[in-house]
Amino acid sequence: MTQIIQISTQYQLANIVALIRAGRLGEAKERRILVIANNSFAPELTPAADDMPGSAGLLTHFDLIIDWNATIWPNHPKAFGISGERAPLMQRSLRSGWAIADDEPIDLIVESLPGHPAGVLTQIFTTARISVHSDGLMSYGPIRNPLSLPQYQRLSTIYYTDLLPGITPRQLAEHSPDRVVLPAADLKSVIEDMAAEVAPDLAAADLADPIPDAAMVLGQYLAQIDLITAEEELDLHLQMIDEVKARGLSTVIFKPHPTSARTTIEPLRQRSHELGLEFVLADVSLLAEIVIATTRPQLVVSCYSTGLATARALFGTATAAIGTSMMLEVLAPYQNSNRIPLTIVDALHSGGYALKDLGPLIDAVTYCMQSETASYLRDNAIEFLESAVGGEDMKYFKRKRLSKLDLPGQLEIPAHRKGLSSAKRRLRTQAKRAQHTLKTYGISIDAPKLVPKVKSTLNSKLSMKLRSEPDR
Template identity: 75%
Template sequence: MAQIIEISTQYQLANVVALIRSGRLGEAEARRILVVANNSFAPELTPAADAMPGSRGLLADFDAVIDWNAAIWPNHPKAFGISGERAPIMERALRREWDIGDREPVELIVESLPGHPAGALTQIFATAAISVHSDGLMSYGPIRNPLTLPQWQRLRAIFYTDLLPGITPRQLAEHNPDREVLPTAELASVIDDMTAEVAEELAAAGLDSRIDGSALVLGQYLAQLDLITGEEELELHRQMIDVVRDSGLSTVVFKPHPTSARTTIEPLRRRCEEAGLDFVLADVPLLAEIVVSATRPELVVSCFSTGLATAKGLYGCQTAAVGTERLLADLAPYQNSNRIPLTIVDALHSGRFELPGGLAGRGADDLNGLIDAVTYCMQPSSAGHLRGSAIDFLRSAVGGPDMKYFKRKRLTALDLPGRLQAPLHRKTLSAAKRRLTAGAKRTQRVFKDYGITVDASKLRKNG
């Protein structure tokens, strides 16, 4: 048996290694082949997940490490698919290149389906069983496009980290796969090993030990996604600094997003000086979770980064979210995959929702109902089994603050509570038309009794 495990980010790599070390991917007898895809816009300029600091020790858990970009060069992983006629040819070529026997069974463990590169591997290895490993908060929502028949017939399991205890990811739930849960402690152990490996890099940046009274501010790249403008993103980060100031902490550790522009750093440094806060720049090519593991901040602040959930779930940090309500109003289209992470982060920081069994406060609602309703509104075809739950949630939400998670036009198109009502003049016109039609039919029946045939449409036209 050969397990082909495909990843494209270092966070995914850490999750997969945690699954292996905890025994959740089966016995060690299976030959494990790690396929690394570099999905960045310019992979020539961006290191792949296996080449990033902190990854070296994780690669020992695999029998072979494959560069997917090299295997499909000059194609980009996001764009490379394969036709049914060519798939068997490429399967034979890859089996030979990766030292997999012609008749040796293959199991695929890939990232999000049905997009590439995961989709391409399922096309090539057309008889392999398929499992999916999750990627942060996005796994709690639906996929964008339905699986093909050959994909969902071979789907076996979903592996996910328990970032939201009591919440089951809705990803691919319509196919009822097995669910394998990775406790956060298992992932934290892997992150701690990665932190030890990059001790020199952390020391060079002044991040190698606990920073008392600190808050970690995780920058996001919302302007690059065209969700907000560059100036709006800078103001959003300034507001994050203000949250730290208001919390009474003394130090801001700012970690810009790896793909974001660095033009915000100096304005944020000045904002900290004005607020009387120490400023520590964590501009290092390391996972946010590694920085949390090393510096152990008291507070982590961001917009809707998965880092908020991992900081709380793995290390018990307090968290704060900034700017989520604005983005809920602006995010488009409604099916945007960022909607579920954004909804979850906003809801858990609003004080109105909590995780099942939580103690957030009296009157807080279970988060499951909201996730069901948003998931159904995002993908009503694949999530049709959630319609009843969505209706129940929306009936209680109409007229209240939780309607911010929905678009009225979307609710109208799906005929859900909270939909737009037809204008009064249209209702009146419709009722008058019905009365006129009914009167014409009565007149037609009367004439018919006397043997006279009358066209009802002319009666309606002439009044």
């Protein structure tokens, strides 16, 4: 058996090595091939996970390291797909290049499905057993798109890090995979080893030792992914500096997000000095968890970064979340994968939730995000929403979404509109039936083009219906 393990971030690499060390990925005799994809917008300018400081010791746990970007060059990992005709050819090529016998069974362990590059690897290795390794808070919610039949038929296991003790991730739960949990302490041990490896880098940045009376502010890149404007993001980070002052601490350690613009640094430095706070810039190509492990801040502040969860779970550090209420308002569409991390962080910091009570809320939001794949959660969602209507928990839901799914808390339809809505639904149904009938005779017409024709046959009935209703 050969294990092909695909990652795209150093944090994922740390999680995988923690699983290996804990014996959760099988026996040491397993041959392990690590496939590293650099999914950044400009991979030529951004170091891949194996090139980042702190990775050298982790790479010793693998028999072969593959640069996926080089393998598929000049394609980008996010854009590279493969047809059914080419897949067998590429499998044979990769087996040959990676020294895997044609009859050797493969255990494929990939990041989030069905996106690329994970998805394309499942298409290439068509007989491999599939497992998913999950890191961060997104694993506690649903995936964006349903798996294909060949994928979920081969899905075996979900590996996840226990960032929320007592809460089981909902990712791919509709397929009932086995779940293997990695205790946070095992990941902490790997992070500490990485910190020891990069001690010179930390020392050069004055980050090698605990910084007393400090708070770490973790920058996010919300403007870069068009969730808010650059001005709103700067204001959000300034509020984080204000929070440090309000907590009575004396030093700010600012760790920018690796992919964010650096234009916020000077305004944050200035705000810190205005408030009488020391400002330490941790602009290093290191995981935030490594810097937390060495500087030992008393508080970690961000919006809804997974770093808040890892700080709590790995180091027991106090955390504060800023701007989550605003983000709950503006995050769109409702199915956005950031919704579950945002919901969890807001609930724990401003929603009055204890960790053990998060399950019903996560179930309800998960169902509203992906009602088809998470249909098994409908009763849970109804039960939660029946008790939530009229209360603070309704901030986690959109009334239009509840209306679409016919759930408690939905918008009330005015009585004079109900007949019109049902008539419109009948109109669409008639058009689709007519389209299907014409198709059987080899005539193809889009349903929207049929609506006027169908409408003419229903117009008199519809008009009579509307005239008979009271004007409200």
